[in-house]
Amino acid sequence: MLHEITLKINGEEYQVAVKSHHTLLTVLREQLGITSPKRGCENGECGACTVILDGKPVNSCMVLAVEADGSTIETTEGLAKDGNLHPLQEAFIEHNAVQCGFCTPGMLMSAKALLDFNPHPTEEDIKVALAGNLCRCTGYYRIIEAVKDAAVKMEAEK
Amino acid sequence: MSKKQQHTVDPVGKSVPRVDAFEKVTGEAKYVDDMFFGPDMYYGKLVLSPHAHAIIKKVDVSKALAYPGVKAVVTGEDTPYRIGLYMQDRYIFARDRVRYVGEPVAGVIAISEEIAEAAAKLVEVEYEVLEPLFDPYEAAQPGAPLIHPDMESYTWPPFIFPEPGTNVSEHFKLRRGNVSDEGVAQEVWDQCAAIVEQTFRLPPIQHVPIETHVAVALWELDGKVTLWSPSQSPFAQRDLIAQGMGISHGDLRVISPYVGGGFGGKAGVSIEANVVAMARAVKGHPVKVRMTREEEFTTTNVRQSLYAHTKIGCDAEGNLLAMETEYYFGGGGYNDYGVNIARAAGYSCTGPYRIPNVKGDSRSVYTNTPIGSAMRGFGMPEIHWGIEQIMDQLAEKIGMDPAEFRRKNAVRTGDTILTGMKMTPINLVACIDKAKELIGWDEEKKPSAPNKKRGVGIAIMWKAPAMPPNPGSSAIVRFNEDATVNVYVGGQEIGQGAFTVAAQMAAQALGVPFEWVRVSANPVDTKYSPYEWQTVASRITWSMGNAVKRAAEDARRQIIDIVAKYWDEDPEDLDIRDGVVISYKSEREQPLKKMVIYGLPNENYEGWQGGPIIGRGKFMPTYVTNLDPETGQGTRAVVHYTVGAQAVDLEVDTETGQIEIIKIASVYDVGKAINPDLIMTQIEGGAVHGMSSAFEGIFFDKDGRPINASLVDYKIATIQDIPKKVVGDYVETPLPDGPWGARGVGEHVMVQTAPAIANAIYNAIGIRVPDLPLSAEKIYTAIKEKEAKEKGE
Incomplete structure (x- = not known):
């Protein structure tokens, strides 16, 4: 059965007919072509599909699309604004916090949700916020440095 | 939106930013599952064996075929071809028997993923269950039931030595010094002041x-x-796939965009041949098959298990004298790739040590477990686990510092090593010294709480690229009108930074700024990309790098020849610096812009010189020799070795068994650091991967079904599990045939982390753990047993 739902994604409003059993991840990827949220496990275990839903980071593989009806969603595609990279994106590049890149969009969204809520995170805060995002390449150190650095730069820009 | 503008001249040796980072942080980077193939794409689901070992009596696909939306079902009947990189032992879909839980038996193709999944459950397979074998040592014993009874009919390359009539798919023999097939001569053992003999098991x-x-x-x-x-x-x-399925290489095109993590698991062929066979059944429609996380564990491939039994002896001064070792790798149901892991473990069986008398036997053995294949380190993490723990015990027995013991026995440049080959240039001693310094080896370290004990450990390693003797690389360098350069390579970007390094090398060899170079390798496309054997074995910086350098030098030479003619000067007096051809003699200058496409006019425009500049380069090692099948001796076993040292500082909580790693210090001899910060990112990621691997294991029930095939039950290191600090450094002893002296380091960085941790645990609490995985429970139990024993005495 199809359900007509409305999603506000990266500032754009989408109306889309979705199947009852399809997850938000499936709808984003397969129906809307928003592919930065990745499929890593489809079980809420790896965090590669993290998006920000109404201000909170969620595993989009664990949310049914119909549950997200009317909500506001942020993905990595919407991070850069007015032709400028988000400070998190810049910091990820500068600190070589990217290797294979598959976990990167999910990491960025978890990190953004953290900084939106807590602009001065401690290292421990960062580790808690990113605990659900698995990375097999980097060993995480550069990711922590990048988030710290972005926090400082965002504060300075205010 | 654009990248930050920079201008980097002579980029080799500089930590320029990754060329792929921008795409990856914006979500623009496309992986295969992100690509769109249109509404006529079908979806496939594999039907997997529920049995570890069984004869297939009958496959009935009629119910699945009748399911609405199903387009075709493919079985072993349709694919009577065996494939394999080294050992051609694997049918694409199982035909007569299945050899592990998760083996593909059929493939259902339907108009949606849901329908394919539902119909896959309707494929009826009748099995006659056979006795499964899980332990490689037991499976290798005479009289064990045969997993591949028709092994003698398979094909394999001349450097692989299977033993048909057994389950042994490869047996590498190393005999050096005063040894026989029975072992090292007793007179040698008699000279030893200390001997340690131990069995190690890895899941x-x-x-x-x-x-x-x-x-x-x-x-x-x-x-x-x-x-x-x-x-x-x-x-x-x-x-x-072309060979296996009888397709012309010219008609089979493989397109590979960014790889979302490889680590060896995406080397060779896994499910890809199945998908090609499925597509043949529905010509004209793309067919997509995705592994679920559970299938990734059961159906793709794994690092092999290992049973190792090793005995090493040294004299009273700490000189290593003798080693006997037996390695039995649990290769899984098919050893198409795994036989070469056993071979690599055989010809490197001593680890990075000078040992004059060695008897080594390394075998890969068929077992009814998932396919054992390439994984970061390719046999080296497995064998160093035991070797490095024995070295520590020998040092302790003769009263020597374990780092000093390693310094004394470490392999050196020019040594005749165990295969008879002369050791390529390295400086392992310098790596040991730097690792000691970084960890503060000689400083006293106090535990942070009364219930904690602190310890340090060290481990060293070596690894050679393990591959056929002649794997080739090639590259093309092509100029554009504005003197930007496209570099074409077939090496893959799997996160290690291959494209960035390729761009650095091309810019350096051409004499243009780094920012002018574009790497045209995403996707790698066999129709357009130059040939590259595989992105494995830490060979890309070295082998692909040589090809890129030569292609760039070829283009550079063409440009200089044109300008020399134009100026009527000797090409020897000309150079290209920062994108401008200069003459050291006349001090004239000629920008590359335009001339690299349009050439330059003769005097008074009486004709033109030059034309579009395209440089080509290739590299293939030509000097690797055969090894004697009875002794493993030969002139040149491998292209080279990379070596390194790791030291670990940790605490053990004696009330919980919990291990907390305070610091890992890693130092490797990279020949030349092309991009120092990318080396550091490998060192950090590798140390965490190495640590994580020490706590990992796939476990099976009594019927061979994996019991922890999910990320909840199979834990990998999260951001909360990482050591407090990973520090690193490198040594640069140039490799004679490396580009600017460089050699690879991508795998090495995790090879000896597990034994370094084990040695530090021993240093902290006096307990040795011979079998992986480590766990707090295992350490806690061992502490309690030790306490009980000490009380009893």
């Missing part, structure tokens, strides 16, 4: 790339075939 572990395997194949009506797969080896995939 299979998985690569756990965050991107699971996925493949899309299209078989066109005219017979042309395209395969999209995230692959470390698009060319090897093309070769194996």
